Amino acid sequence: MIRLRRAVLPAATMERLRDYTDDIRQQVTEQERKDRAKQLWANRRQVRPALAKGLAEMAPGHERCMYCGDGQGTDIDHFEPKSLAPLRTFDWLNHVLACSFCNSNQKRSRFPVAADGSPLLVDPTAEDPLDHLRLVLALGTYQGLTDRGRACIEVFGLNARAVLVKGRMDAYAAAGVFMRMWRMTMDEGKSDKAKGIVRLAWNHPLIDVLVNMFHQSGHPAADALFVGEEDVLELLRDPELRAAFLHFRGVSY
Ligand SMILES: [Zn+2]
Numbered sequence: 018m019i020r021l022r023r024a025v026l027p028a029a030t031m032e033r034l035r036d037y038t039d040d041i042r043q044q045v046t047e048q049e050r051k052d053r054a055k056q057l058w059a060n061r062r063q064v065r066p067a068l069a070k071g072l073a074e075m076a077p078g079h080e081r082c083m084y085c086g087d088g089q090g091t092d093i094d095h096f097e098p099k100s101l102a103p104l105r106t107f108d109w110l111n112h113v114l115a116c117s118f119c120n121s122n123q124k125r126s127r128f129p130v131a132a133d134g135s136p137l138l139v140d141p142t143a144e145d146p147l148d149h150l151r152l153v154l155a156l157g158t159y160q161g162l163t164d165r166g167r168a169c170i171e172v173f174g175l176n177a178r179a180v181l182v183k184g185r186m187d188a189y190a191a192a193g194v195f196m197r198m199w200r201m202t203m204d205e206g207k208s209d210k211a212k213g214i215v216r217l218a219w220n221h222p223l224i225d226v227l228v229n230m231f232h233q234s235g236h237p238a239a240d241a242l243f244v245g246e247e248d249v250l251e252l253l254r255d256p257e258l259r260a261a262f263l264h265f266r267g268v269s270y
Contacts, residue, residue, distance in 0.1 A: 018084060018139060018146035018169065019228045020268075024074040026109055030067040037064075037107040047103075054103035064107070068093060072114040075142065078220045080114065083141050084124070084173050086225045087184055088116025096140050098126040113142060123173050137168035150175075152229035154242060157185035181223070188226040192218060193249040199261070200252060215265045231263065 026034075037057050044050040061068075072093065073080045082088045094115035099106040115124070129137040139146050149166030150159050158176045161167030170176055195218040202211040218227060233242050234253035243250035252258050263269055 018086065018141045018150065019077060019225050020145040020147070021075050021077070021083060021142050023110065023142045024071040026067055026071050030064055031109065033064050034107040034109060037061075038104060041103055041106065050103040051100060054099050054106040058099060058106050061107075068109075068112060071109070072112060076114045077224050078222055081222055081224075082116035082119050083113050084115055084119040084169075085175070085178070085181055086223045087181055088118055090114035091117050092120040094120045094124065096138070096142075097136070098128050100126050101128055110143070113140070118178075119173055127172050129168050129172065131164065137165050138172060139165055139169050146225075147228070147232055151233075152185065152226065154189050154226070154229065154233065155186075155245070157182040157189070184223050185226050188221060188223040189230070189246075191221060192227050192230055193246060193252075195221075196249060196252040196258060199258060200255070203257070211261065215262055218262065219265055227262075231259070 040057065041050050041054050044053045072090065076083060076090050077086055080090045082090045084094075092115050094113045095102075095106065096111050096113050097105050102111070105111040131137055139149050146166075146169070149161065149163045150169060151162055151166075152159055159166070159170050161170050175181060195214055199211050199214045199218075202208075202214060218224075221227070230249075230253055233239060234250055236242060239250060240247075243253075
C-alpha cells in the first residue's frame with residue numbers, strides 16, 4: 018500500500034452520487050437503507066465510467082490494486098463496507114480500487130475498529146501507509162508499526178500470500194537493476210532513455226517496494242536495512258536520481 022492522491026470527479030458525477038445518497042437517506046429503517054443501497058449500487062450504470070476513470074487515474078502502476086499493489090484493480094471496493102455504512106455507498110471518498118482477490122477473498126465485509134470505534138484499516142487515499150507499515154526489503158514481508166498496520170497485514174493477507182512476498186523480493190531486485198541502468202544511461206548522456214527507465218520502474222507492479230526503498234534510505238539504520246545492497250543504497254541517496262524518480266510521482270520521501 019502506498020499513499021495515493023484522490024482524483025477529482027466531474028461535477029455532474031458528484032451531483033449524481035449525492036442524489037443516490039439522498040435516495041438512500043430517505044428510506045425509513047436501517048434495513049431499508051441497506052437494501053436500497055445494494056439495489057442502487059447494482060444499477061450504478063450512470064456513474065460507473067466516471068468512477069472507473071477516476072480510480073484508474075489514482076491507482077499505482079497500470080491500474081494495480083490499491084491494497085496489495087499487485088493484482089489488477091478490477092473492483093470498486095467500499096473502504097467502509099456498504100453493509101455497515103449504507104449512506105457511504107456512493108461516497109467518492111469511500112471508493113477504493115481493489116483486485117478481486119483483496120476484495121472478495123481477503124477483505125470481504127471485514128472492517129475492524131479500535132476500542133474508540135475508529136477504523137483499524139488504513140485508507141491509502143486518505144493517509145500514508147508508511148506511518149503504519151514497514152517493508153523488510155530483503156524478506157519481502159511487512160512489519161506492522163501500529164495496531165492499524167497489523168490489522169492491514171492480517172485483513173489483506175499481506176504476508177500470508179506467497180505471491181506477494183516473492184513478488185516484492187523480485188521487485189526489490191528489479192528496482193536495483195532499474196537504478197543502476199538509470200545511472201549508466203545518464204552517464205552516457207542519454208537523458209530521454211533515462212526518463213523511460215524511471216517510467217518503467219514506477220509502472221512495475223508492487224511499487225510499494227520502491228516507495229519503501231526511498232523512504233528507508235533516509236533511516237538512521239539504513240546501512241543495516243540495505244545490507245548486501247550497498248550500491249543500491251548509494252544510488253537511492255544520489256540527489257540526481259532521487260530528483261528524477263520522485264519528480265515523476267510528484268512526491269518526496
Ligand atoms: Zn489486491
